[in-house]
Amino acid sequence: MRMSRYFLPIxxxxxxxxxxxxxxxMLRAGMIKQASxxxxxxxxxxxxVLRRLEDIVxxxxxxxxxxxxxxxxxxxxxxxxxSGRYEDYGEEMLRITDRHGRDMLYxxxxxxxxxxxxxxxxxxxxxxxxxxxxxxxxxRDERRPRFGVMRGREFFMKDGYNFDxxxxxxxxxxxxxxxxxxxxxxRMGLKAIPMxxxxxxxxxxxxxxxxxxxxxxxxxxxxxxxxxxxxLGDRDVDYDNWDQCSAIKDEWTTPYARTDExxxxxxxxxxxxxxxxxxxxxxxxxxxxxxxxxxDAMNAKVVNEEGAHVPVHMGSHGxxxxxxxxxxxxxxxxxxxxxxxxxxxxxxxxxxxxxxGSEEADGACEALYKELNAKGLEPIYDDRNERAGAKFATxxxxxxxxxxxxxxxGLKNGVVELTSRKTGESVEVTPEEAVARCEAIYADV
RNA sequence: CGGGCUAUAGCGCAGUUUGGUAGCGCGUUCGUCUGGGGGACGAGAGGUCGCAGGUUCGAAUCCUGCUAGCCCGACCA
Numbered sequence: 001m002r003m004s005r006y007f008l009p010i011x012x013x014x015x016x017x018x019x020x021x022x023x024x025x026m027l028r029a030g031m032i033k034q035a036s037x038x039x040x041x042x043x044x045x046x047x048x049v050l051r052r053l054e055d056i057v058x059x060x061x062x063x064x065x066x067x068x069x070x071x072x073x074x075x076x077x078x079x080x081x082x083s084g085r086y087e088d089y090g091e092e093m094l095r096i097t098d099r100h101g102r103d104m105l106y107x108x109x110x111x112x113x114x115x116x117x118x119x120x121x122x123x124x125x126x127x128x129x130x131x132x133x134x135x136x137x138x139x140r141d142e143r144r145p146r147f148g149v150m151r152g153r154e155f156f157m158k159d160g161y162n163f164d165x166x167x168x169x170x171x172x173x174x175x176x177x178x179x180x181x182x183x184x185x186x187r188m189g190l191k192a193i194p195m196x197x198x199x200x201x202x203x204x205x206x207x208x209x210x211x212x213x214x215x216x217x218x219x220x221x222x223x224x225x226x227x228x229x230x231x232l233g234d235r236d237v238d239y240d241n242w243d244q245c246s247a248i249k250d251e252w253t254t255p256y257a258r259t260d261e262x263x264x265x266x267x268x269x270x271x272x273x274x275x276x277x278x279x280x281x282x283x284x285x286x287x288x289x290x291x292x293x294x295x296d297a298m299n300a301k302v303v304n305e306e307g308a309h310v311p312v313h314m315g316s317h318g319x320x321x322x323x324x325x326x327x328x329x330x331x332x333x334x335x336x337x338x339x340x341x342x343x344x345x346x347x348x349x350x351x352x353x354x355x356x357g358s359e360e361a362d363g364a365c366e367a368l369y370k371e372l373n374a375k376g377l378e379p380i381y382d383d384r385n386e387r388a389g390a391k392f393a394t395x396x397x398x399x400x401x402x403x404x405x406x407x408x409x410g411l412k413n414g415v416v417e418l419t420s421r422k423t424g425e426s427v428e429v430t431p432e433e434a435v436a437r438c439e440a441i442y443a444d445v
Numbered sequence: 446c447g448g449g450c451u452a453u454a455g456c457g458c459a460g461u462u463u464g465g466u467a468g469c470g471c472g473u474u475c476g477u478c479u480g481g482g483g484g485a486c487g488a489g490a491g492g493u494c495g496c497a498g499g500u501u502c503g504a505a506u507c508c509u510g511c512u513a514g515c516c517c518g519a520c521c522a
Contacts, residue, residue: 012471012483013457017515037514091446092521109522142521143446150522157522207506209522283522289502320522354481389482396482405482417481 001347002369003382003394007044010397020216022363023148023331029398031325038145038153046325048346050156053321054135056187056343057158064180064239066131066160071113073137074238077103079112083297092140106139106233111294112317114161116225119300125165128302128312129173133160135321147216149326150282156322162310167291170313174206174289176247176341177317181210181285182252188329189341192284193227197259206289211260211281214330221281222263224255224271270345282327289315338399339422342372342445347380348372349438350400352391354407356383364416364431366404371435377442396421402441 009030017034026032030048042050058068074096080086086093088107094106110175114132122130126186135158148234162173175296178194185192190212197209211221230252238244248252256271259281260263295301295311304310308337320327332339340346349372365381372379380400382391388407395403405417410428418434429437 009455011456016451016458019516034514051467138522140521144516144518144520146516155522159522286522318522323522352481387480387482387484389480389484391483392481393483405481409481 022326210285217280220260223257227255337397
């Protein structure tokens with residue numbers, strides 16, 4: 001993409017409404033524009049990051065054997081009356097009446113809808129296990145939206161639902177989700193810690209939230225710092241292997257890690273003092289096992305091996321995709337702007353032309369641009385007629401992980417400069433070498 | 446939902462106390478110079494002062510009502 005043709009309305013000054021750093025940077029980098037309280041338009045740069053996260057979530061869900069689908073944003077109130085939640089959910093649910101006077105709602109979650117789909121099409125244990133999920137916009141009419149996309153009213157979320165014939169099978173689904181979530185967050189360059197949590201309005205027995213540590217987090221968290229050293233890495237996971245998933249879950253849930261809601265001082269005191277940490281965290285996902293809560297209420301049964309009709313065991317799992325954009329920025333930025341992890345960066349490499357209009361610099365940049373595009377390294381080429389300072393500041397603000405700086409001074413010696421956004425370190429290399437290095441960097445992202 | 450506050454050019458703000466022809470910085474347009482960390486100078490464009498009513502010779506400014514948004518708290522992915 002050429003910056004001269006890209007819609008990137010960056011701001012030098014911080015809009016008054018933004019308080020926390022991710023909100024400020026998203027506005028300044030031209031990623032979002034507020035449409036009304038807690039509701040945002042996603043401008044090209046923000047949309048690109050959002051799609052990247054969505055892609056990663058899809059890839060990891062499919063890897064775990066789950067079925068992508070898409071349910072509507074508007075739902076009929078009837079299903080919610082059946083589960084009893086139409087009354088229970090309260091003011092956070094946006095209720096709408098259509099022209100025929102039918103009660104509708106903008107879905108805050110999809111347990112009812114998915115259970116209805118399930119009961120209409122699945123009758124036998126032979127069709128289980130089954131996990132369906134979608135990534136869709138949700139709406140919760142927060143009393144006080146704030147922090148930009150971190151706590152909006154409209155938000156983009158992956159929510160999935162597993163259906164199993166027994167509690168044991170459903171608990172494997174729970175473990176499988178924990179592993180796939182760990183992998184998802186790790187791919188996004190995040191350290192998200194599973195913490196025992198309260199089940200809230202979803203209900204259920206077993207639940208963990210995933211929290212990213214950041215000073216601006218809404219929750220107070222307490223944990224054993226040993227958990228920070230855990231890494232899934234490239235270990236070979238078989239998502240159908242109950243023992244392996246269970247072992248990985250144990251690995252991550254053995255060190256103490258809880259939010260203030262479930263914090264237990266006595267058990268925390270058993271953690272070695274040097275490892276005892278407390279800080280703040282941003283919740284970026286949650287998994288639940290809730291048994292037969294919805295299948296009982298909505299009569300979702302399957303025939304088991306003995307020929308008996310039994311309510312199906314369920315769980316649900318969510319990842320706040322739009323919120324993650326903010327959470328990643330909270331976890332990865334500096335005074336100059338955003339620092340995208342390579343895996344989620346909207347553009348992989350930035351090209352800065354220091355002398356727009358000069359034959360040598362333009363030619364070298366065009367060649368680099370073409371080569372990077374050919375190799376799928378998605379460059380953003382700052383071809384505007386701006387001064388060097390403005391171009392550097394823009395690249396830093398929008399957080400492009402690697403920058404290739406092309407100027408007459410270097411070209412005289414046949415070199416360009418390759419700079420890491422994260423460390424600020426630069427190396428002078430030939431243009432070919434710069435491309436080769438970028439290719440190597442992104443080969444294993 | 447309780448408490449506090451704001452609304453003036455695309456963005457950040459002053460002007461409101463004490464009514465009298467709407468200003469500053471950034472951005473933007475044109476020109477000249479400049480050219481490796483948001484450059485300089487010059488010349489422009491851009492605002493029914495959130496909306497509706499009222500008081501007044503005259504309202505951004507005073508009064509009434511509404512709307513939108515922000516902050517703290519309680520609540521939440």
